[in-house]
Amino acid sequence: MYNLYKEYLEYFDWLDxxxxxxxxxxxxxxxxKKNENLINxxxxxxxETKESIIKYSQLKFHEE
Known part of the structure; x- marks a missing residue:
């Protein structure tokens, strides 16, 4: 009986x-997934920042 009890305890421990x-x-x-979304x-x-900098640089270049 003790062995059966011990086996049940081991099984429940494994299941847990x-x-x-x-x-x-x-x-x-x-x-x-959350980190991947934040990275994206x-x-x-x-x-977008690069594009804005490029556009701004082009505008400044054309003004001169």
Whole structure:
């Protein structure tokens, strides 16, 4: 009887660890997706800033 009890405890411990691992993996995926979106937004802002600088430089060049 003790062995059966011990096996159940080990199984429930394993099951608990699996649930925790899946939960952690989902949180990591969500965080990675959020970071990826932020990186893309920053890249877009940098591209827009570059375009603005180029346009401004061209305007200044034509004024002179």
């Amino acid at each position: 660890n699996q649930i925790l691992l899946r939960s952690r993996d989902r949180k990591l995926e969500k965080a990675n 937004e920053i890249k877009e802002m940098i591209d």
